[in-house]
Amino acid sequence: MKFTYLFVALACFFSLAVQPLSAGKKKKVQNLEQKIALGVWDDVDKNASVESLILWMKPFDEAGIKNYYMCGSPEEVSHYIEAAKSYKGARVHAWMFTVNAPGDSVALAHPEWFDVNRIGYNSHEYDPYVKHYKWLSPSVPEARQFMKNKAASYATLDGLASVHLDFIRYNDAVLGRRLQQHKFKIQQDTYRAEYDFGYHPVAIEKFKKLFGYSPLDLQAPWMSPEWLQFRLNEVTSLVNEIVEATHAKGKLVSAAVFPYPTRARMTVYQDWPTWKIDIVCPMNYQSFYSENLEWIPFSIENGLRETYHKNKYVSGLFVPDITAEELYKAAKLSIEAGADGVNFFNARSLLKDDKLEVVSKINQEYNL
Numbered sequence: 548m549k550f551t552y553l554f555v556a557l558a559c560f561f562s563l564a565v566q567p568l569s570a571g572k573k574k575k576v577q578n579l580e581q582k583i584a585l586g587v588w589d590d591v592d593k594n595a596s597v598e599s600l601i602l603w604m605k606p607f608d609e610a611g612i613k614n615y616y617m618c619g620s621p622e623e624v625s626h627y628i629e630a631a632k633s634y635k636g637a638r639v640h641a642w643m644f645t646v647n648a649p650g651d652s653v654a655l656a657h658p659e660w661f662d663v664n665r666i667g668y669n670s671h672e673y674d675p676y677v678k679h680y681k682w683l684s685p686s687v688p689e690a691r692q693f694m695k696n697k698a699a700s701y702a703t704l705d706g707l708a709s710v711h712l713d714f715i716r717y718n719d720a721v722l723g724r725r726l727q728q729h730k731f732k733i734q735q736d737t738y739r740a741e742y743d744f745g746y747h748p749v750a751i752e753k754f755k756k757l758f759g760y761s762p763l764d765l766q767a768p769w770m771s772p773e774w775l776q777f778r779l780n781e782v783t784s785l786v787n788e789i790v791e792a793t794h795a796k797g798k799l800v801s802a803a804v805f806p807y808p809t810r811a812r813m814t815v816y817q818d819w820p821t822w823k824i825d826i827v828c829p830m831n832y833q834s835f836y837s838e839n840l841e842w843i844p845f846s847i848e849n850g851l852r853e854t855y856h857k858n859k860y861v862s863g864l865f866v867p868d869i870t871a872e873e874l875y876k877a878a879k880l881s882i883e884a885g886a887d888g889v890n891f892f893n894a895r896s897l898l899k900d901d902k903l904e905v906v907s908k909i910n911q912e913y914n915l
Contacts, residue, residue: 582914585888715785758773
């Protein structure tokens, strides 16, 4: 009898010991995130059904894409969230225009919210470079609240991975070399007044209260460290306010930013290493700057030197300008330089010239 009880007890022990271990291993595999996060940026298809989006996602999922940064209204993005449920590990991020507000009827009804350049032109009427540059002032309280409310409208979406901030900066005071030479045919050998923004009367008054003078009193305000830092702080404080509110709703915050900190600060007054965001996506678009692929790890190393992986670093690559072979090299260089992931702009471009096969190869090498 004692032997029978002992046998039963040992059987129960081994049953309890073995089952949780195997179940635990299975659960770990199911919840495991990609070692190298792979994602795409793209505009939403406004007319697509959830069923059609499931089919659209299929080739990307098979290639290893798990992150979809989609630009559209909250309702439109919600359709992608629903479609992503069909694919294990798929995550949707709501990509929103932040300081730049083209075509936004609510913002455009308030010309006083829009930023002003050094000449005095208001971005509501004056278009620097392109028609879709309509810059709000991060110094105007009502404009700030509008941007925060917009982020909040995405943060309420069930199942959203992150609120993704884009155009979270000032106008390009200085463009990349290729854009200067080939697209806009301009020479920017200094900070030209028509492209240098941040001079909204509210911003100037706020600056004057701090320092006792206006940046316009300076012979070369673009050379003032105080005026530069003031503008950097205006964007940083806006981002961190959005982060605090978004985190309170249980959502992450990500952002598309300029390549590396020095370039971001100098050209668009963007100080992203100081932001409290969860995922930073520097747009390492080497072609915009007439640089070779080796410039990409240079950009990444300089970004990580300041962030120390306090947030996830995802290297953004511009797909249309490079071949499939170059895309593979750019992705590998990004990962070897320390990037936690790679984002591809855009999804449509990946479907051409065998470039989606490159993503599959990278996924095979680093994630499987």
